[in-house]
Amino acid sequence: MGVERNKATARRLMEDVWHQQNLDAVSEVFAADLVYHQPNTDDIVGTNGYREFCQYVLSSFPDIHFEVKTLFAEGDYVAAHWAFDAPGKGVKREGIDLYRMSEGQIAEMWSVRGDWD
Numbered sequence: 080m081g082v083e084r085n086k087a088t089a090r091r092l093m094e095d096v097w098h099q100q101n102l103d104a105v106s107e108v109f110a111a112d113l114v115y116h117q118p119n120t121d122d123i124v125g126t127n128g129y130r131e132f133c134q135y136v137l138s139s140f141p142d143i144h145f146e147v148k149t150l151f152a153e154g155d156y157v158a159a160h161w162a163f164d165a166p167g168k169g170v171k172r173e174g175i176d177l178y179r180m181s182e183g184q185i186a187e188m189w190s191v192r193g194d195w196d
Contacts, residue, residue, distance in 0.1 A: 082152045085180040089157045090147055092185065097145040097163070100137055105130045110186040117190055140165035148173075155180045 088108055095104040106126050115123040115132070123132050137143065142165055149160040157180060162173040174192035178185045 082154075084183050085155070085157045085178070086150050086152045088180065088183055088185060089150055089152075089159050089176075089178055093145045093147045093159070093161055096133060097143060100143075102130050102133055105133065108185060110181055110184040113186060113188065115188045115190070118192065140168055140170065142167045 091104065092108045095101045096108060109126050109129055111126055113123075113125055113129055115129060117123065123129055140163075143163055144165075145161055145163045147159060147161055149158075151158045157178045159176045159178070160173070161176065162171070164171050172192055174190055176191075177189045179187040
């Protein structure tokens with residue numbers, strides 16, 4: 080049950096937060112003391128920091144659409160291969176996130192992103 084619950088939370092991040100742009104879901108998906116390790120920039124700490132990050136991305140790409148391509152889970156970890164498309168800006172990206180889960184929420188997150196172009 081724990082692995083499936085963790086996968087459902089990862090899918091909810093993509094569907095509710097990014098695709099539906101429901102920033103209220105950030106507090107449900109992430110642990111309050113979240114640490115998000117991004118490549119080439121400072122870590123984002125806490126749900127407020129992640130919400131601000133989402134607001135920045137969504138203001139830049141208001142028509143963003145996320146797709147979860149693959150989810151793998153084992154123990155307290157979930158790996159997600161995802162893609163997004165923002166047709167209004169002609170931007171397509173894909174990446175892989177690794178989530179460390181705690182009590183059904185994402186407590187720590189690492190991202191690797193790449194261009195489709």
